[in-house]
Amino acid sequence: MELRKDYFADVRKDGLHEIGQPRPRLDSPGHVTGKTAYFADRNFPGMLHLKMVRSPHHHARIRSIDTSEAEKHPGVVRVLTARDVPHNVYTILILIQVGPEDETVLADGKVRWKGEAVVAVLAETERAAQEAAAKVKVDYEVLPAVFDMEGALKPGAPLVNEYHGQNYYHYDSGECRKVRFGDVEAGFARADHILEQSYQSSPIEHAPTETTGCVVTPEGNDRFTCYTNTQAMFFTLDNASIILQMPGSKLHFVGGTVGGGFGGKVDVIVEPIAILSAKLTGRPVSFIYSREEEMQISSPRAAEKVVIKDGVMKDGRIVARKVTGYTDAGAYSRHSPYGAQKGAAHYPGPYTIPNVWIDTYCVYTNRTPSSAMRGFGVTIGDFALEVQMDKLARLIGMDPLEFRFINAYRDGDMKAHRQRTEGAALIECMQEASRAANWPVAEKYMAMSSYRKGA
Amino acid sequence: MAKVPVQFTLNGSEKAEFVESGTTLLHALRDKIGDTSPKGGCHQGTCGACSVIVDGELRLSCLTLAETCSDADIRTTAGLAEGGVLQPLQRAFLDAFATQCGFCTPGMIMAAKVLLDRTPNPSREDVVEALSGNICRCTGYEPIIQAVLTAARANSQNAA
Ligand code: FES
Ligand code: FES
Numbered sequence: 001m002e003l004r005k006d007y008f009a010d011v012r013k014d015g016l017h018e019i020g021q022p023r024p025r026l027d028s029p030g031h032v033t034g035k036t037a038y039f040a041d042r043n044f045p046g047m048l049h050l051k052m053v054r055s056p057h058h059h060a061r062i063r064s065i066d067t068s069e070a071e072k073h074p075g076v077v078r079v080l081t082a083r084d085v086p087h088n089v090y091t092i093l094i095l096i097q098v099g100p101e102d103e104t105v106l107a108d109g110k111v112r113w114k115g116e117a118v119v120a121v122l123a124e125t126e127r128a129a130q131e132a133a134a135k136v137k138v139d140y141e142v143l144p145a146v147f148d149m150e151g152a153l154k155p156g157a158p159l160v161n162e163y164h165g166q167n168y169y170h171y172d173s174g175e176c177r178k179v180r181f182g183d184v185e186a187g188f189a190r191a192d193h194i195l196e197q198s199y200q201s202s203p204i205e206h207a208p209t210e211t212t213g214c215v216v217t218p219e220g221n222d223r224f225t226c227y228t229n230t231q232a233m234f235f236t237l238d239n240a241s242i243i244l245q246m247p248g249s250k251l252h253f254v255g256g257t258v259g260g261g262f263g264g265k266v267d268v269i270v271e272p273i274a275i276l277s278a279k280l281t282g283r284p285v286s287f288i289y290s291r292e293e294e295m296q297i298s299s300p301r302a303a304e305k306v307v308i309k310d311g312v313m314k315d316g317r318i319v320a321r322k323v324t325g326y327t328d329a330g331a332y333s334r335h336s337p338y339g340a341q342k343g344a345a346h347y348p349g350p351y352t353i354p355n356v357w358i359d360t361y362c363v364y365t366n367r368t369p370s371s372a373m374r375g376f377g378v379t380i381g382d383f384a385l386e387v388q389m390d391k392l393a394r395l396i397g398m399d400p401l402e403f404r405f406i407n408a409y410r411d412g413d414m415k416a417h418r419q420r421t422e423g424a425a426l427i428e429c430m431q432e433a434s435r436a437a438n439w440p441v442a443e444k445y446m447a448m449s450s451y452r453k454g455a
Numbered sequence: 456m457a458k459v460p461v462q463f464t465l466n467g468s469e470k471a472e473f474v475e476s477g478t479t480l481l482h483a484l485r486d487k488i489g490d491t492s493p494k495g496g497c498h499q500g501t502c503g504a505c506s507v508i509v510d511g512e513l514r515l516s517c518l519t520l521a522e523t524c525s526d527a528d529i530r531t532t533a534g535l536a537e538g539g540v541l542q543p544l545q546r547a548f549l550d551a552f553a554t555q556c557g558f559c560t561p562g563m564i565m566a567a568k569v570l571l572d573r574t575p576n577p578s579r580e581d582v583v584e585a586l587s588g589n590i591c592r593c594t595g596y597e598p599i600i601q602a603v604l605t606a607a608r609a610n611s612q613n614a615a
Contacts, residue, residue, distance in 0.1 A: 024549060031557030032545040032564065034492025034532035041491035209496045209504055209558040209592050259494070259558030260592045291497040 027257075038259050039227040042215045044284035048077055050277055051129035053119035053136045054297070055111035058366040059145035059158065062109055062118070066137040070121055073135055075128030078281050080120040082108035085276060086245040089163070091333050092268050095238050102163035103332040103369070105243055105273055111140070112160055112331035113368055115297045122277050122285065145366035149305060149326045152365045160331055160364040169329070169337045169362035177344040179358040181416035187320025187355030191311025193395055198307040199384035203300035203328070206373055210259020212298050213288030214271050216278040224275050225252045229259060232266040243272040244279070251275065263372035267299055267334050299371035302336055303328040306347075306384040311355075312392050316406040323347040325360035325381065330369035335376070337362045342377030345417045349385040350426050351407040356416035405430060405445040424450045463527045465490060466534025474521050480514070481505045483521035484531065492533035492561045496590070503589030506562035507531050513569040515588075532561035535568070543609035544568060544602075553602035555593035563589050567603045575614075577607055 030036035067079040082088050085105045094101060107118040119136045123129035144158045151157055152167040160167050171177050188194055214228035230236045233255055241248045258265060274287040289298065304327055311320035325343045329336035340362035347358050373379075393403035405427065413421040427450045434441050458473040465488060472487045481498070484490045484507070496504035498517045505516040508530035535542050541549070544567055554560040563586060570577055570585035577585070582603045583596075591599060 022550075022552075025552070025554075027557065028549045028554055029541075031554040031560045032532075032541065032548045033536050034490075034561040036557050037491070038494070038558065040495065041485070043486050043489070043491075207592060209502060209556070209590060210494065211496070258556060259496075260556045262592070291499060291501070 036257060038210060038257055039215055039229050039255065040210070040213060040286070040288055042217075042227045044215070044217050047215070047284040047286050048122045048124065048277065048281060049126040049129045050274060050285055050287040051121050051123075051126070051133045052117045052293075053121065053133045053138065055107065055114055055116040055118055055138075055140075057111060057140055057142050057145075058114045058147070059143040059160070060111050060140040061143060062107060062111065063139040063141055065119060065139075067119060069135040069137070070119075070132040073123070073128060073132035075124040076121060076132045077124065077283070078122045078277065079132075079136070080106065080122070080273070080277065080280070081118075082106040084280065085243065085273070087243050090239060090243050090268075092235060092239055092335065093333065093338060094242070095235060098333070098337055100163050102161055103334070110162075113366055115293075115368060116331070117273075120273055120277065122281060147365055147367055149303075149328050149361075149363040149365060152363050153361070158366075160366055164364060167364045169333065169340070169364075171337070171341070176359040176361045177341045179344050179347075179356060179416050181357075181418075182320075182355035184320045184322050184355045184357040188309075188311040188322075191319050192314045193312050193392075194309065195312065195388070195392055195395055196307070196309040197388055197391065198305065199380075199387065200305045201301075201303055201380045201383070203303045203368070203370055204373060205295055205298070205300045206260070206262040206264030207295065208258075208260030208262060208264060211289040211291060211294040212265055212270055213286070214274050215284065215286045216271075216274045217284040218278045218282055219252070223250050223252060224278055225254060226271055226275055228253060228255045228271055229257070229261070230255055230265055230268070230271065231258055231261040231263070232268070235266065236268045236271050239268040240272045240275055243268075244276055246275075263301075263374050263376060264298055266372045267369075269298075297368070299330075299334055299369050301373035301376055301379075302330075302339060302370035303367075304343075304380040306381060308347075308384060308388045310388065310392055312396060314396055316393075316396065316398050316403050318351060318353050318392070318407050320355040321348060321353045322357040323359070325358070327360065327362050327377070328367060328370060329362050329364055330367040331364060332369040333362070334369050334371040336370055339372070339377035343381050345415075345419075346378045346381055347385070348416045349382070349389075350409050350424070351404075352409045352413040352421075353407070353416070358416070399441065401430065401434060401439055402441050402445055405441065405448060408450075410450045426450060459522045461521045461525055463524050463529050465529045466531060472521075476522060478521045479517050480507065480509075480519040480521045480524055480529075481516035484516060484529075490531055490533050492531045494558055494561060496558065501590070502559070502562075503566065504559050504562040506565040506589065508565055508569060511569070511572070513566055530565075530568075532564045535564065542606075543613070544571065544606040547602040547606035547609065548599070551598045551602035551605060553594060553598040559589060559591040559593075563591065563599055567606070570603070571607055571610060575607060575611060577603070579604065
């Protein structure tokens with residue numbers, strides 16, 4: 001397939017010449033010689049190992065925590081609880097004014113998901129830390145839990161997260177993110193057919209080969225160096241600074257080498273507590289998730305539910321689309337309010353539909369907090385939308401690719417969230433796809449263009 | 456806890472260490488001796504990132520006790536390049552885009568090396584079988600399989 005530079009000729013003035021040319025990755029020589037330094041390859045004398053005591057319950061009140069036996073365990077240097085964390089309640093996106101702070105570094109009075117961090121144990125060896133963690137006694141009063149989004153939104157459902165006050169994220173637009181464009185009911189009224197379907201997905205774990213973690217060393221001048229595999233260096237630096245109530249100038253983050261992330265390493269979870277541990281003990285500290293923690297504790301992609309109602313004409317035009325999307329944030333926000341919001345803008349898909357109504361909810365349940373993963377907020381939506389498109393095409397007896405040509409957005413079209421389409425090239429992509437897949441479409445579609453002169 | 460002496464050759468040089476009884480070879484290599492090329496992806500024998508060669512056999516160093524390796528000849532990816540010159544296997548991984556984050560790569564290369572040492576002209580099925588204990592979450596397996604087959608061809612050309 002040749003590179004068609006004419007598609008974006010007025011967008012990219014530079015001479016593109018890299019596509020189709022092999023270029024060596026800069027980091028490959030390190031990888032094939034075993035020399036690339038991942039965070040866990042840093043080893044410091046006297047390094048302590050951190051193990052978390054985690055909640056065995058999905059939802060419970062903590063009546064008391066007894067760390068006395070753990071503290072006596074040979075090799076244990078320090079045991080930390082919520083009281084030791086300077087600013088224990090935080091939320092990652094506070095940096096871009098997405099509040100409220102809703103998550104604890106170490107649980108304080110309550111746990112909201114099974115696996116939540118409650119007590120941190122620091123010991124000379126991993127084994128001693130593990131054994132001592134098993135000796136921490138936490139007295140729980142188990143509370144009713146809710147695991148599905150519809151259940152969580154029902155009146156009388158157990159309240160998952162008091163910092164929100166209800167089981168959904170409150171946007172400035174209300175209980176959900178809303179997009180209103182045209183008159184969706186009028187669109188349905190004149191449609192030849194209506195199709196309403198719902199689509200659902202489960203949480204997905206990224207399962208990177210390298211587990212989440214960091215190694216922190218005190219530099220002796222009240223500064224700390226944190227070697228980490230975070231995918232979000234500056235989010236981590238700034239959130240650590242807030243949680244530790246420590247100026248950013250005291251924190252030196254070293255990273256960028258990540259043994260697989262896929263979005264699963266953008267939360268700020270291990271670094272603040274490891275830096276605090278290094279500060280309180282004056283020793284280097286390593287906090288590395290076990291494989292089990294990586295699979296069970298690290299944020300997965302959110303479970304989603306998408307209900308799509310479309311009004312379609314016999315000639316193939318979609319005239320109205322109503323979407324209600326639900327994103328299961330689990331017990332805490334992390335990146336999910338943003339994911340649900342992205343979905344709201346995205347749900348019309350790459351199609352121009354004159355009447356659109358979208359509501360997307362970010363819902364709290366007693367499940368593992370979900371967060372970013374490869375196109376979160378959009379990927380599951382695309383699965384739902386494209387399956388819906390195939391069903392609509394079948395409903396009106398039209399070729400599914402031709403059906404997409406009819407509805408494809410083109411330059412100059414107004415999208416439902418009031419962004420004008422630019423540089424779409426969707427028509428041209430589909431023309432190429434039609435040729436490459438040997439899936440012919442009528443000549444009039446092959447003659448179409450994304451460009452509209454004067455748009 | 457009682458310490459036990461272990462002594463072995465690592466990539467041709469003599470190493471001696473005292474380790475706690477029960478220490479894994481992975482831990483001994485990485486944290487005592489300082490060869491961090493074997494990676495710990497699971498510490499339970501499921502990912503293959505910790506693969507090393509012990510007396511010519513592919514071994515998961517996270518499931519191998521250091522104390523069972525006395526007098527052994529241990530090889531890791533860190534010792535592969537001679538005088539800074541990449542081996543065909545390493546070259547092939549680099550050229551074929553068979554490494555992305557790189558975390559699985561040292562283990563993959565060890566598994567591939569054991570295969571090529573024994574079966575210089577492997578079939579595609581041989582390669583798939585040899586790598587079946589190693590997980591990669593990034594590149595997809597196809598470039599890795601191609602890299603091993605390319606390295607096998609390069610080896611036999613060099614030998615000819
Ligand atoms: S670390 Fe040894 S198999 Fe995963
Ligand atoms: S390259 Fe990342 S796991 Fe294989």
